[in-house]
Amino acid sequence: MTAVDVKARVVDSVCPYCGVGCALSWVVDTQGNRILEARGRDGAANEGRLCVKGRYGFDYATHAHRLTKPLVRRENAYPKGALSWDDNGPRRPGGPVDPETVLPHFREASWEEALERVGQGLGGIRDTHGGDALAGFGSAKGSNEEAYLFQKLVRAGFGTNNVDHCTRLCHASSVAALLEGIGSGGVTNIVRDIERADVALITGCNPTENHPVAATFMKDAAANGTELLVVNTRRPRIADYAAMYLEIRPGTDVAFYNAMMHVIINEGLTDDAFIAARTENVEAIRENVQEYSPEAVAGLVGVDAERITEAARRFGRANAAMLFWGMGISQHTHGTDNARCLIALAMITGNTGRPGTGLHPLRGQNNVQGASDAGLIPMMYPDYQKVSDPDAQARFEALWGRTLSPEPGRTVTEITDGALDGAIRGMYILGENPFVSDPDVAKVRKALGKLEFLVVQDIFLTETAEFADVILPGSAFAEKTGTVTNTDRRVQVGRQALQPPGEARQDWQIICDIGERIGYPMRYPDVSAVFDEFASATGSYAGLSHAVLGDRGRWYPCPDPEHSEGEPIVFKETFPRGRALLVPARQSPPVEATDAAYPLVLNTGRVLEHWHTGTMTRRSAALHDISPEGFVEIHPDDAAAYGVADGGWVEVTSRRGQIRIRARLRDRVARGSVFIPMHFREACANVLTHPAVDPFGKIPAFKYCAVRVDPVAAE
Numbered sequence: 001m002t003a004v005d006v007k008a009r010v011v012d013s014v015c016p017y018c019g020v021g022c023a024l025s026w027v028v029d030t031q032g033n034r035i036l037e038a039r040g041r042d043g044a045a046n047e048g049r050l051c052v053k054g055r056y057g058f059d060y061a062t063h064a065h066r067l068t069k070p071l072v073r074r075e076n077a078y079p080k081g082a083l084s085w086d087d088n089g090p091r092r093p094g095g096p097v098d099p100e101t102v103l104p105h106f107r108e109a110s111w112e113e114a115l116e117r118v119g120q121g122l123g124g125i126r127d128t129h130g131g132d133a134l135a136g137f138g139s140a141k142g143s144n145e146e147a148y149l150f151q152k153l154v155r156a157g158f159g160t161n162n163v164d165h166c167t168r169l170c171h172a173s174s175v176a177a178l179l180e181g182i183g184s185g186g187v188t189n190i191v192r193d194i195e196r197a198d199v200a201l202i203t204g205c206n207p208t209e210n211h212p213v214a215a216t217f218m219k220d221a222a223a224n225g226t227e228l229l230v231v232n233t234r235r236p237r238i239a240d241y242a243a244m245y246l247e248i249r250p251g252t253d254v255a256f257y258n259a260m261m262h263v264i265i266n267e268g269l270t271d272d273a274f275i276a277a278r279t280e281n282v283e284a285i286r287e288n289v290q291e292y293s294p295e296a297v298a299g300l301v302g303v304d305a306e307r308i309t310e311a312a313r314r315f316g317r318a319n320a321a322m323l324f325w326g327m328g329i330s331q332h333t334h335g336t337d338n339a340r341c342l343i344a345l346a347m348i349t350g351n352t353g354r355p356g357t358g359l360h361p362l363r364g365q366n367n368v369q370g371a372s373d374a375g376l377i378p379m380m381y382p383d384y385q386k387v388s389d390p391d392a393q394a395r396f397e398a399l400w401g402r403t404l405s406p407e408p409g410r411t412v413t414e415i416t417d418g419a420l421d422g423a424i425r426g427m428y429i430l431g432e433n434p435f436v437s438d439p440d441v442a443k444v445r446k447a448l449g450k451l452e453f454l455v456v457q458d459i460f461l462t463e464t465a466e467f468a469d470v471i472l473p474g475s476a477f478a479e480k481t482g483t484v485t486n487t488d489r490r491v492q493v494g495r496q497a498l499q500p501p502g503e504a505r506q507d508w509q510i511i512c513d514i515g516e517r518i519g520y521p522m523r524y525p526d527v528s529a530v531f532d533e534f535a536s537a538t539g540s541y542a543g544l545s546h547a548v549l550g551d552r553g554r555w556y557p558c559p560d561p562e563h564s565e566g567e568p569i570v571f572k573e574t575f576p577r578g579r580a581l582l583v584p585a586r587q588s589p590p591v592e593a594t595d596a597a598y599p600l601v602l603n604t605g606r607v608l609e610h611w612h613t614g615t616m617t618r619r620s621a622a623l624h625d626i627s628p629e630g631f632v633e634i635h636p637d638d639a640a641a642y643g644v645a646d647g648g649w650v651e652v653t654s655r656r657g658q659i660r661i662r663a664r665l666r667d668r669v670a671r672g673s674v675f676i677p678m679h680f681r682e683a684c685a686n687v688l689t690h691p692a693v694d695p696f697g698k699i700p701a702f703k704y705c706a707v708r709v710d711p712v713a714a715e
């Protein structure tokens with residue numbers, strides 16, 4: 001087909017990948033039902049900019065691997081979870097799951113038959129064993145409407161609060177600390193506010209790779225005079241633009257930030273008027289940080305006392321200082337303590353409620369903020385209303401017409417534990433892939449394999465779908481209309497550009513179909529009506545609708561949607577809990593110390609070109625070509641000590657398993673540490689990770705476990 005043959009139209013939507021939430025337009029070939037091109041739009045978060053994923057990563061939607069019909073497991077099929085895995089770990093060769101391997105073990109079914117089986121499977125377990133024998137994993141890749149319906153189905157239809165999603169794996173500890181400290185889990189200031197900051201502390205994150213367009217605004221700010229203080233355990237590229245880069249040892253964040261507060265408090269750099277007016281418990285912070293002088297912690301943290309002092313003075317003397325953090329802060333067994341320190345640091349210096357200040361945990365997935373707002377978490381209804389609050393329970397019982405459980409449900413890892421011990425018998429998984437994304441996947445494999453009934457709804461045959469009894473084909477982001485909420489609290493409408501392939505259906509309609517089959521019908525004329533019900537139950541979204549959001553969206557809260565874009569800065573006068581609660585934290589040991597047998601610290605994360613478990617980006621031709629395989633990054637000095645060559649194959653082993661992977665020698669990773677991205681099934685980092693969780697946020701310690709690296713012969 002030549003260019004002149006193509007009939008094209010332009011659809012305004014939002015990038016389906018990260019939490020930056022870049023507005024874009026897709027140029028769609030109307031005859032071929034495919035996207036030809038992605039163009040950046042003038043959105044509040046991106047001003048026309050896109051990264052490589054947004055610009056080139058759309059072709060996964062029309063990949064030949066798409067699920068097009070419902071599937072049911074054949075009788076006498078292979079053992080669950082044995083196709084991409086065996087007792088030695090992930091099977092090779094690599095790449096995303098090949099349908100040719102999996103499909104022979106399933107047969108195509110009509111929607112009628114598939115939904116009937118789901119109704120019998122999930123409904124039967126509920127009726128025999130009670131609702132708490134069921135659980136659901138929703139998705140931060142879906143829309144607010146889907147998240148709202150999913151948790152409503154689980155709570156009102158299944159009869160349990162066992163509903164969670166991947167926020168448990170990324171920022172649950174940040175949210176726990178924010179809810180405790182200020183009474184809200186959302187960011188206080190948008191990313192672009194960095195342009196008005198004198199100093200920005202960027203810690204535990206790698207925005208150039210994980211929030212690429214946000215990183216471009218950080219670099220612009222640095223060029224215009226904002227001092228960047230970058231703190232990390234592995235040098236991120238944004239450090240090239242920093243006034244100071246401080247490389248701390250893994251797991252020493254609490255000591256480092258307590259030392260900064262020690263300097264700020266003892267040198268009189270606190271904002272005493274702000275402390276008096278807007279905080280409580282500052283005396284506990286003053287007392288706690290006294291033993292954490294820069295001199296006392298320098299050896300542990302691995303940064304000279306003078307540099308810790310200088311960083312503290314730069315932050316403390318700034319008129320406006322802002323804090324950004326990522327999963328290097330949150331994904332620890334002390335992740336909540338890490339975030340408590342950052343909140344206290346902002347509060348004792350009066351850095352919130354003004355331009356160029358504030359707290360900004362950079363959200364990972366495109367709708368992890370919205371999915372959490374919509375109640376896709378086990379202890380809270382929409383808008384963070386506690387399920388244990390009788391008034392909230394009564395409100396949602398009236399709205400949903402069912403008696404609801406006041407017991408907080410299980411989190412992601414607790415659901416896995418429940419499946420292992422038999423308490424959880426059936427699951428509904430929508431758009432999640434725990435067999436690659438969750439810690440200690442050998443344990444996850446056993447848990448998924450023990451379920452009596454599993455329904456997976458997705459667009460591809462994921463590794464997790466191999467365990468399913470029924471697989472339902474859903475729709476890709478470009479095939480549906482719905483809202484998503486970015487890291488800035490910006491609510492935007494993603495609009496349908498393509499038709500789902502074959503018999504694949506809209507996800508929100510499939511959720512409602514399952515509701516019908518288990519005796520809890522949920523009927524809406526269209527997806528905007530779902531949003532209206534969600535907004536009516538979620539005070540932060542009051543006044544918003546698809547019509548109001550239009551093509552540009554709004555920040556929530558938006559008290560006057562007709563005349564304003566919403567609030568880019570919140571909590572100017574007071575916090576939702578009134579005064580901010582300052583909670584002292586103490587340095588604690590890692591979950592698994594290194595030793596002679598396992599001498600290196602494993603840090604897991606992401607790369608620019610890939611996304612989560614790679615189900616979408618590994619099926620995008622451009623992204624796959626740039627980044628086709630996993631790797632372990634190791635410092636050249638450590639590589640020399642262990643006999644590892646650049647590009648050579650190694651085995652990485654922890655107490656939970658072993659993977660074979662190619663080595664990259666890089667001095668950006670600190671001596672004594674290695675880094676492995678999480679996206680690659682055949683070199684699955686989560687074979688190695690530790691399942692221990694933070695006691696408050698229940699988030700796993702993806703950033704710290706002990707491993708060893710041994711060179712092996714070429715593949």
Ligand code: SF4
Binds near residue numbers: 015022046053055
């Ligand atoms: Fe998409 Fe994030 Fe890249 Fe923007 S920065 S184009 S939202 S992946």
